[in-house]
Amino acid sequence: MSAEHNEFSAEQYSRAGPWVLAAQLIVILPLYKVLPVWTILLWGSVAFWYWKVLRSAWVHPSALIKTALVLAGFSGIYFSYGRFLAIEPMVAVLVIALVLKLLELKHRRDYWLVLFLCYFCLGCGFLFEQGLLSLAVAIVQLLVLLAAQQRFYGGQLAPTASLKLAGLMLLQAVPLMLFLFVVFPRIGPLWTMPLPSQSARTGMSDNVEFGDISSLIASADLAFRVQFEGEPPAAEQRYWRGLVLENLQGRRWSRSDYKGLVALPESIKEGGSEPDLSYTITLESNFHEWLYSLTPSVLQDTDAHYAGAGQWLLRKPRNGRLQYQGQWFADVQIDAHKHELTRNLQLPDDINPRTRALAEQWRLQYSQPSERLAAALAYFRSGQFIYTLQPPRLGKDNVDEFLFETRQGFCEHFAGSLVFALRAAGVPARLVVGYQGGEMDAEQGYFRVYQSDAHAWAEVWLEGQGWLRVDPTATVSPDRIRLGAESVFGGVQGFLDAAPLSLRNFAWAAEIRAMADRINYAWARWVVNFDSDSQSAVLVKLLGKIDMQRLLIALLLFGGLPLLLLGIWATRFERGAQLPKLEQRYLACCQQLAKLSGIGRREGETPHQYLQRIQAQAPEWGVWFAEVTEVYVAARYRPGGDNNKALLQMKTLAKARRI
Amino acid sequence: MTSDKDLLQQAQQEISQLILGKSRQVQLSLCCLLAGGHLLVEDLPGVGKTTLAQVFAKVVGLEYQRVQFTSDLLPADVLGLSVFDRNTNAFHFHPGPIFTQFLLVDEVNRASPKTQSALLEAMAEQQVTIEGETRKLPQPFFVMATQNPIFQSGTFPLPESQLDRFMMRISLGYPDERSERLLLEGGDPRQQIKHLRALLDGERITQLQQRVSEIEARGSVISYLQRLIAFTRQDSFFAFGLSTRASLALLQAAKAWAFLEGRDFLLPDDIQQVLEPVAGHRLQAAADHRVEGETLVKRLLAEVPVLA
Numbered sequence: 001m002s003a004e005h006n007e008f009s010a011e012q013y014s015r016a017g018p019w020v021l022a023a024q025l026i027v028i029l030p031l032y033k034v035l036p037v038w039t040i041l042l043w044g045s046v047a048f049w050y051w052k053v054l055r056s057a058w059v060h061p062s063a064l065i066k067t068a069l070v071l072a073g074f075s076g077i078y079f080s081y082g083r084f085l086a087i088e089p090m091v092a093v094l095v096i097a098l099v100l101k102l103l104e105l106k107h108r109r110d111y112w113l114v115l116f117l118c119y120f121c122l123g124c125g126f127l128f129e130q131g132l133l134s135l136a137v138a139i140v141q142l143l144v145l146l147a148a149q150q151r152f153y154g155g156q157l158a159p160t161a162s163l164k165l166a167g168l169m170l171l172q173a174v175p176l177m178l179f180l181f182v183v184f185p186r187i188g189p190l191w192t193m194p195l196p197s198q199s200a201r202t203g204m205s206d207n208v209e210f211g212d213i214s215s216l217i218a219s220a221d222l223a224f225r226v227q228f229e230g231e232p233p234a235a236e237q238r239y240w241r242g243l244v245l246e247n248l249q250g251r252r253w254s255r256s257d258y259k260g261l262v263a264l265p266e267s268i269k270e271g272g273s274e275p276d277l278s279y280t281i282t283l284e285s286n287f288h289e290w291l292y293s294l295t296p297s298v299l300q301d302t303d304a305h306y307a308g309a310g311q312w313l314l315r316k317p318r319n320g321r322l323q324y325q326g327q328w329f330a331d332v333q334i335d336a337h338k339h340e341l342t343r344n345l346q347l348p349d350d351i352n353p354r355t356r357a358l359a360e361q362w363r364l365q366y367s368q369p370s371e372r373l374a375a376a377l378a379y380f381r382s383g384q385f386i387y388t389l390q391p392p393r394l395g396k397d398n399v400d401e402f403l404f405e406t407r408q409g410f411c412e413h414f415a416g417s418l419v420f421a422l423r424a425a426g427v428p429a430r431l432v433v434g435y436q437g438g439e440m441d442a443e444q445g446y447f448r449v450y451q452s453d454a455h456a457w458a459e460v461w462l463e464g465q466g467w468l469r470v471d472p473t474a475t476v477s478p479d480r481i482r483l484g485a486e487s488v489f490g491g492v493q494g495f496l497d498a499a500p501l502s503l504r505n506f507a508w509a510a511e512i513r514a515m516a517d518r519i520n521y522a523w524a525r526w527v528v529n530f531d532s533d534s535q536s537a538v539l540v541k542l543l544g545k546i547d548m549q550r551l552l553i554a555l556l557l558f559g560g561l562p563l564l565l566l567g568i569w570a571t572r573f574e575r576g577a578q579l580p581k582l583e584q585r586y587l588a589c590c591q592q593l594a595k596l597s598g599i600g601r602r603e604g605e606t607p608h609q610y611l612q613r614i615q616a617q618a619p620e621w622g623v624w625f626a627e628v629t630e631v632y633v634a635a636r637y638r639p640g641g642d643n644n645k646a647l648l649q650m651k652t653l654a655k656a657r658r659i
Numbered sequence: 660m661t662s663d664k665d666l667l668q669q670a671q672q673e674i675s676q677l678i679l680g681k682s683r684q685v686q687l688s689l690c691c692l693l694a695g696g697h698l699l700v701e702d703l704p705g706v707g708k709t710t711l712a713q714v715f716a717k718v719v720g721l722e723y724q725r726v727q728f729t730s731d732l733l734p735a736d737v738l739g740l741s742v743f744d745r746n747t748n749a750f751h752f753h754p755g756p757i758f759t760q761f762l763l764v765d766e767v768n769r770a771s772p773k774t775q776s777a778l779l780e781a782m783a784e785q786q787v788t789i790e791g792e793t794r795k796l797p798q799p800f801f802v803m804a805t806q807n808p809i810f811q812s813g814t815f816p817l818p819e820s821q822l823d824r825f826m827m828r829i830s831l832g833y834p835d836e837r838s839e840r841l842l843l844e845g846g847d848p849r850q851q852i853k854h855l856r857a858l859l860d861g862e863r864i865t866q867l868q869q870r871v872s873e874i875e876a877r878g879s880v881i882s883y884l885q886r887l888i889a890f891t892r893q894d895s896f897f898a899f900g901l902s903t904r905a906s907l908a909l910l911q912a913a914k915a916w917a918f919l920e921g922r923d924f925l926l927p928d929d930i931q932q933v934l935e936p937v938a939g940h941r942l943q944a945a946a947d948h949r950v951e952g953e954t955l956v957k958r959l960l961a962e963v964p965v966l967a
Contacts, residue, residue, distance in 0.1 A: 603964040606927040
């Protein structure tokens with residue numbers, strides 16, 4: 001298709017230039033978290049070039065320059081991400097293509113291509129964010145794109161009017177959107193794409209060193225929400241187990257590589273016994289590899305598998321929001337294999353000699369492991385330890401320094417030191433990380449667990465009792481466990497530091513925060529998690545059962561029929577319906593006259609002007625139409641004109657000429 | 660009412676005796692006077708702007724003054740000033756030419772902006788404040804300003820905000836062949852002015868202005884006016900829309916036009932008749948459409964539906 005043959009030339013399209021730029025900017029900007037900074041700079045310089053071309057100051061770049069830019073863009077992406085086959089580099093490639101297309105905007109098809117790519121980029125944004133905020137962003141983006149698209153159809157509207165019209169178009173599309181949302185098939189991913197790199201992750205990591213968790217507590221982000229079916233457990237019971245860290249290398253705790261013996265305890269295997277409590281957890285949008293649960297629990301999720309030691313991992317790491325159900329068996333013991341016990345006694349050589357000495361002393365003094373545990377806890381209780389967000393930095397013998405010198409630490413200091421001391425005393429022990437507590441939303445009856453609720457505690461194996469949870473933090477600072485981190489650290493420097501503007505910093509905003517969270521939760525529950533299962537459930541509810549015939553009928557009934565009616569309404573009653581009766585009748589006369597005499601009334605013509613033209617060009621109609629006009633004008637414009645009388649007169653006049 | 664109409668028609672005929680072939684412009688000038696506005700006449704030198712003003716002033720029988728604007732004219736030259744009187748040992752106010760009923764401002768765009776704005780402020784407020792004392796201008800007060808097109812050298816174009824104060828802008832244009840022939844065969848028009856009759860006077864004009872404002876405008880016409888205004892504010896052809904002052908002026912001028920046509924109610928036709936002189940000088944095309952106010956008004960008339 002050549003540009004010359006279109007009624008709307010490429011030159012006219014170029015008038016839409018500023019709008020094309022605006023459309024690009026508004027779809028690219030919200031992707032800033034994903035894109036390297038230089039893509040934005042590239043956009044700026046390419047947009048400048050395009051602007052100069054629009055102003056006829058510069059010319060389109062040569063093929064050589066374009067090729068160089070494409071190559072530079074691709075290598076830039078490779079260097080920024082280190083690979084191509086992942087979601088982020090793929091999106092970046094799309095964005096680069098969209099940006100560079102500016103340099104060859106010549107024909108109308110180029111403008112359309114750019115606009116459609118913009119819509120595609122908008123969709124890509126949902127790969128990374130699915131919250132309510134991203135919905136608001138998408139609406140703004142759609143408004144700008146729709147307004148830009150209007151420029152391709154003559155572009156007579158001023159920007160504000162254009163945006164208004166875009167809003168109207170969007171509103172009109174809402175029923176169709178809802179309809180498609182409910183019925184459009186949820187197709188599983190057609191291919192799998194390696195998920196984002198380390199940088200995109202926030203929250204708990206799978207290895208811990210002293211100081212790691214206290215840095216998490218600076219974040220005000222939500223980690224997950226929990227809805228209990230029935231009475232929620234007391235705060236002292238709400239330990240959300242994430243990972244068990246068994247390996248201690250140097251000063252770093254990490255997961256054991258050991259993969260054997262990971263069966264669930266017999267008694268809680270399916271059908272074994274009734275769970276004490278069922279709960280549903282909704283993880284916030286993030287990169288997830290493992291799931292959080294009360295210990296011990298069975299999770300009802302096909303993607304989750306039991307990884308031993310009460311841990312639940314995802315078979316394949318996933319991005320985004322996640323919802324799963326769990327069943328908690330409060331009184332079930334978790335037993336250990338003897339290899340597991342040996343593993344949980346191992347310590348790195350030649351560090352923390354003073355702790356080892358103290359542990360040796362306990363071992364000699366007490367024959368029972370439970371007595372050694374009691375001695376260790378007694379040491380914490382009597383040692384004037386301080387629970388603080390800003391513990392002093394520790395050296396190589398960190399446990400020694402903490403236990404005997406600084407005595408100031410955060411949960412991982414207490415838990416880690418206890419595990420170290422117990423292992424040295426010959427009692428199997430391990431470190432568990434996760435979250436503790438959570439904030440109750442009284443109205444909705446669910447709990448919110450924040451990143452600042454991150455916690456570490458210890459587990460100790462005692463003969464006959466299995467693995468027992470021991471939390472030395474509770475010994476030192478019972479409020480942390482009963483009332484939550486906020487009660488201890490609220491107002492302290494370091495707590496929620498990374499989020500100075502978060503509403504969590506202000507007590508008065510608690511209600512607003514709770515409200516916002518409820519809306520978010522509903523959004524996640526009803527919209528984001530509307531998968532093919534929920535879809536089938538809704539369709540079954542509506543249609544009775546799902547088969548092709550019923551689906552087609554429903555599609556026609558709910559989709560086709562309204563559109564058909566809308567179309568009829570739009571063509572037939574476009575303007576007529578809003579006019580008063582007298583006007584309609586007068587216009588009907590005019591239309592009929594136009595048909596009969598070949599002289600049509602123009603929009604901007606007054607009744608008298610039209611009459612004059614009729615009298616001059618079709619005098620045979622002049623007398624009759626003069627009467628029609630007089631009746632209309634008298635009723636419409638003269639003071640005290642009578643509409644009803646005029647309607648009757650007009651009817652008689654129309655009849656006289658068989659109109 | 661008929662006597663009013665006859666009288667006004669006589670006045671128009673009287674003026675048209677000397678201003679040949681320009682009956683529409685004459686009617687618009689009268690319309691502007693009756694609507695209580697001020698008139699800007701824009702055209703090339705020598706097409707009869709000043710003659711129109713002189714003839715017009717004579718026939719409507721208003722007290723007449725003329726000021727020629729030049730670049731060295733000061734505000735005091737127009738408004739007046741206080742002069743120390745040695746005999747009485749006090750200041751005495753010497754009113755300037757503005758203290759009159761009919762003021763002809765010749766070549767308004769040749770004075771400095773300072774003087775221009777002094778005049779235009781007085782026009783808008785119908786009063787003059789000099790040295791802290793406010794003096795009312797005589798009633799009726801009508802200003803007819805002439806101006807040469809701005810591309811002529813030595814001119815200070817009036818800014819948009821000042822243009823807005825003139826209710827109408829008209830231009831005379833060259834006379835047609837027949838009128839010019841008549842003009843050439845007749846004597847010097849300026850000589851004949853003294854033979855003209857004054858058909859109206861200040862008091863009569865105030866009465867007529869009152870009548871004009873009583874003309875009824877029904878909702879259907881007002882809606883049309885609003886559609887016109889709204890179109891200028893939304894359509895991208897226009898750099899900016901018409902102001903509320905402009906819409907009031909449009910309504911008032913249309914009423915005066917209806918009155919001159921001998922009607923006591925408003926038709927959309929009246930609005931269309933006065934739209935070009937009232938809106939033409941207030942409208943500007945958006946940057947990418949290089950067209951004049953006249954084209955814009957044509958677009959308005961063609962695009963905005965009269966019935967809706």
